[in-house]
Amino acid sequence: MSISKKDKKFLKIAKAIPLNEKSPLSFSKRIMTEVREIHTQEITIPEERFLKLARNIPVTEQTPYTFEKRIMAIVQDLRVENPFAIWSRVLWRAAAPCLGIMVLTALLSLNQSKSITDSQALLSQDTFNENYEINPPDFETVMLASFDDLEYTW
Amino acid sequence: MESIEKLPNEDLRPDEEIVAAVLGGDIESFEELILRYQPRIFGMARKYFRNESDVEDLVQTIFTKTYKKLGSFKKTAPFEHWFMRLSVNTCYDALRRRTKHREQAVSDLMFEDESWQNRLDNIPDSEDQESLDKANELVHSVMEQISNKARIVLTMQELEGRSIKEISELTGWSISLVKVQAFRARKEMRAAVERFLKKEDNL
Numbered sequence: 505m506s507i508s509k510k511d512k513k514f515l516k517i518a519k520a521i522p523l524n525e526k527s528p529l530s531f532s533k534r535i536m537t538e539v540r541e542i543h544t545q546e547i548t549i550p551e552e553r554f555l556k557l558a559r560n561i562p563v564t565e566q567t568p569y570t571f572e573k574r575i576m577a578i579v580q581d582l583r584v585e586n587p588f589a590i591w592s593r594v595l596w597r598a599a600a601p602c603l604g605i606m607v608l609t610a611l612l613s614l615n616q617s618k619s620i621t622d623s624q625a626l627l628s629q630d631t632f633n634e635n636y637e638i639n640p641p642d643f644e645t646v647m648l649a650s651f652d653d654l655e656y657t658w
Numbered sequence: 659m660e661s662i663e664k665l666p667n668e669d670l671r672p673d674e675e676i677v678a679a680v681l682g683g684d685i686e687s688f689e690e691l692i693l694r695y696q697p698r699i700f701g702m703a704r705k706y707f708r709n710e711s712d713v714e715d716l717v718q719t720i721f722t723k724t725y726k727k728l729g730s731f732k733k734t735a736p737f738e739h740w741f742m743r744l745s746v747n748t749c750y751d752a753l754r755r756r757t758k759h760r761e762q763a764v765s766d767l768m769f770e771d772e773s774w775q776n777r778l779d780n781i782p783d784s785e786d787q788e789s790l791d792k793a794n795e796l797v798h799s800v801m802e803q804i805s806n807k808a809r810i811v812l813t814m815q816e817l818e819g820r821s822i823k824e825i826s827e828l829t830g831w832s833i834s835l836v837k838v839q840a841f842r843a844r845k846e847m848r849a850a851v852e853r854f855l856k857k858e859d860n861l
Contacts, residue, residue, distance in 0.1 A: 550851040565697035572692040575721045
């Protein structure tokens with residue numbers, strides 16, 4: 505939107521007029537009298553009187569002697585632990601005895617198996633020797649035994 | 659939100675560190691939190707309860723509840739905010755429980771020794787315990803006539819000078835609900851004070 509020449513001239517004159525910041529004599533006093541009146545009116549309002557009184561009561565932050573100890577005693581009783589934490593603690597406690605039992609059982613079983621193999625080997629050697637001495641094995645008889653049975657069936 | 663006054667001690671552990679220690683099994687660290695916050699909590703509780711044993715009960719409930727719920731504290735916000743919110747909610751629950759058991763007539767709350775008008779204008783002197791007690795008695799008498807939600811909002815807004823946003827954060831109520839309660843609180847407070855004064859005029 506373009507400004508006409510006439511308007512431009514008017515604006516120029518308007519800007520040229522200096523600001524008059526002078527205020528009437530004792531104007532602030534007049535305002536203050538009004539402010540005080542409003543304030544007294546507010547104070548006479550029961551709710552404002554009440555709030556003024558309530559705001560003027562200082563906050564007491566005093567704490568009873570060793571109050572924190574009392575809370576701590578309750579908290580100690582309340583102590584609720586995470587079930588997983590309890591479970592893992594029990595597991596860790598059980599780990600050492602379990603390991604001990606495992607090692608002991610392993611040693612025992614090793615020892616036992618060794619003695620069994622020794623005795624078995626000894627036993628089988630003895631049996632072989634005995635059998636060989638009493639009845640020498642007839643390889644051919646043993647191998648053809650099943651064929652002999654077949655003959656009987658037919 | 660009102661910030662905690664930090665002591666000039668550099669060894670002061672941050673709240674979050676203490677919480678982590680307590681959760682890790684160092685239960686004794688919880689005492690540090692109690693010592694740090696108990697003055698403020700006592701100050702808050704005394705605004706809602708006049709009887710000292712009620713105040714102690716409330717503070718005790720707040721701290722035991724804090725311990726029980728410590729596991730639900732998310733480190734996304736400062737511990738102080740979480741704790742103050744829990745405290746305000748516990749206070750609101752205590753007020754609700756109390757109103758269920760207690761109903762007092764206005765005539766029971768009139769003072770025998772002094773008129774209401776006089777007490778209302780008698781701004782207490784912080785050195786004079788008697789005048790403080792009298793002022794406290796009057797304030798609690800009026801506050802007990804106001805609904806619990808409105809009372810909490812009125813106390814925070816008018817007596818503690820908190821903003822609507824701060825109240826909303828502390829209570830967990832929406833901003834519009836806080837605004838409604840603030841308006842209602844003013845109305846209920848005005849009605850209560852006028853009721854007391856009118857009752858006195860009729861006596």
